[in-house]
Amino acid sequence: MNKVITINLNGKAYQLEEAGYAALKEYLDAARAALAQNPDESEIMADLEQAIADKCDARLSPHKNVVTLSEVEAIIKAMGPVEGGAEREAAREAAEKKEGPKAPRRLYRILEGKWFSGICAGLAAYFDVDVVVVRGLFVLLTIVTGGVWIIPYVVFSFVIPAARTEEEFAEAHGETPLTARDFVNRIRNEGARFAHEGRQARYAWRRKMRDERRAWRHAWRDEWHEEWNKGWQGCGYGPDWRRPAGGFAQAFGGIMIAALSVLWIVAVWSFLTTGLIFGHVIGAGYPVWTTLIFVTLVYLVASSPFKALAFRCGWHHHHGGGFFSTVVFLIVVFYVVSLLSPAVHGWWSAAIAYIQTIR
Amino acid sequence: MADELRDKFAAIRNGLLEYAVLAVVSAKKVYAADIVQALAGTEFATQEGTLYPLLSRLRRERKLEYEWAESAAGPPRKYYRLTAEGRAHLQDLDGYWIELNKTIKKLKL
Numbered sequence: 001m002n003k004v005i006t007i008n009l010n011g012k013a014y015q016l017e018e019a020g021y022a023a024l025k026e027y028l029d030a031a032r033a034a035l036a037q038n039p040d041e042s043e044i045m046a047d048l049e050q051a052i053a054d055k056c057d058a059r060l061s062p063h064k065n066v067v068t069l070s071e072v073e074a075i076i077k078a079m080g081p082v083e084g085g086a087e088r089e090a091a092r093e094a095a096e097k098k099e100g101p102k103a104p105r106r107l108y109r110i111l112e113g114k115w116f117s118g119i120c121a122g123l124a125a126y127f128d129v130d131v132v133v134v135r136g137l138f139v140l141l142t143i144v145t146g147g148v149w150i151i152p153y154v155v156f157s158f159v160i161p162a163a164r165t166e167e168e169f170a171e172a173h174g175e176t177p178l179t180a181r182d183f184v185n186r187i188r189n190e191g192a193r194f195a196h197e198g199r200q201a202r203y204a205w206r207r208k209m210r211d212e213r214r215a216w217r218h219a220w221r222d223e224w225h226e227e228w229n230k231g232w233q234g235c236g237y238g239p240d241w242r243r244p245a246g247g248f249a250q251a252f253g254g255i256m257i258a259a260l261s262v263l264w265i266v267a268v269w270s271f272l273t274t275g276l277i278f279g280h281v282i283g284a285g286y287p288v289w290t291t292l293i294f295v296t297l298v299y300l301v302a303s304s305p306f307k308a309l310a311f312r313c314g315w316h317h318h319h320g321g322g323f324f325s326t327v328v329f330l331i332v333v334f335y336v337v338s339l340l341s342p343a344v345h346g347w348w349s350a351a352i353a354y355i356q357t358i359r
Numbered sequence: 360m361a362d363e364l365r366d367k368f369a370a371i372r373n374g375l376l377e378y379a380v381l382a383v384v385s386a387k388k389v390y391a392a393d394i395v396q397a398l399a400g401t402e403f404a405t406q407e408g409t410l411y412p413l414l415s416r417l418r419r420e421r422k423l424e425y426e427w428a429e430s431a432a433g434p435p436r437k438y439y440r441l442t443a444e445g446r447a448h449l450q451d452l453d454g455y456w457i458e459l460n461k462t463i464k465k466l467k468l
Contacts, residue, residue, distance in 0.1 A: 011434070031408070040415040047415075050434065051391065051407045057433065080406025 004066055010049040014056050015065055020072035024052070031082035044082075052079065108163035108172040117157035125172045148351045159198050216251075256306040264299035268292060372402055378456070379403040380413060381441065381449045384423060390436040414439065422448050 005021040006013050016024060031048055035041040055075045056067050067075075107126050109118035120138055124131035141149040163172045267277045271291060275281070383389060383397045391410060398405050417423040422445030425437040441449065 035412065038412065038415070040419065044411050044415050047391065047411045047437070048407060051411070054392065054433065078406065080408035082408040083412060 002069075009053040009056070010046050012053055014053065014060075014067060016067045016072060017069045020067055020069040023069065023072050023076060027076045027079070034082045048079070048082065055079075106168075106171045107160055108168055109157065109160050110163055110169075110172055116153075118162065119153065119156050119160060122160060122163070122172060147347045148354055151351065151355075158201055253306040257303050260299060260303045260306070264295065267295050267299075271295065368402075376403055376405060376409070377413065377417065378449075378452045380410070380417070381422065381445060381452065384439050385441050385446065385449055388438045388440045390428075390438050394439075417445070421445070 003018040004015045005018055006015050007021060007024070008014075028045070028048070032041070032045060035044055038044060052075055055078060056071075059067060059071050059075075108122050110121035110125055111118045112121070113131075114121055115135070120134040121131050124134045127134075138149065138153065142153075161168075163169050271277050272288075277291075277295065379398060379401075380394060383394050389397070391407065391414065394410060394414075395405065395407060414423065418425065418439075421442055423439050424442050425439045427435045428438045430436045
């Protein structure tokens, strides 16, 4: 008399003798370990489980519904050890290539920890400085140029690709030391690349719009219900966080971030122009910059859960896209800001006048 | 004698397994168990543990593709077939294999 353990093989239940269960678990654990570097690990594991299930079926009948230890051993013998050798080697080779001294550094938008479209993070990685410095510089440039700097920023978000793969992340950070000559070379190369990719982006724009619109629609229709039920549970770095879903979560998170950003911009704007934030005096007696930092911190803290919702749970992260959502985001922000603040109209007409004088 | 030959050619058979699998798939649409069966009893006899990672790699290299098909017994199965790229690759392998044979023959002259 042996104890029986019920297991699930690729969606179907099988009853195994306890010792047989232990043997099979050992085999599958070893297989998983061998395939650890394989990009198709889960698919191959499912195939293997199915093959084992087929072999179990062959040994079961209406009068016999338990797979014995000796049968499990025979099945394992027939399956043979799972070889990940070639794959492991390939992965190691790729890793070596990545670590090699010639990993070229390229400019990418980095979506992890981004505020808007990840340009500052990408530039920070590119020039190997802290992202705070780049952001500070961008904010300063925006103020100094009276907002015109927003235009190149928007152009950058269109033209600079987002780092999507591990390789691209490696390239974004690059290993090459920054010397004066390759700095110049790089600028020249990037210039050529921008020109080329600008053209590509124009061609791709229409197609992309259509595809993303469709993807959004489908995501909304198919998944909002599931997302709503899962709510916040689906977020964070759990084993599930890569799942290519999250239309609703992303849309909701995106809208909340956009709304908070608008509030933040309006707060900063009204503080700079009137000294008041929503009619209140905040930080009286302290230097202006401390109040600005305070407001920004409040914004960052308030928006972080929505960022988590929008960017870690959704297909946004999975596909690394962000192009369309960045555009939507910017349009929403500028539209709402221009509705709320008549001053922004002046701001934009000044920008347009400035561009016309350049022409 | 046979054992000795088997050992000597182990590495070569390993290297040729991909060729053998592509050859089996080129004949008709097959699912994994068909491939195991077709190779069983030949020099290329292989087991699922080896075959599945290989199929996955060939698919990733776009030499194979599969479609799901219902089966009379049990769950739907993945039926593999060659892609155009896979067919071209198989022809290359055929050509190279013939070259190797010619070379050996030439060396004997």
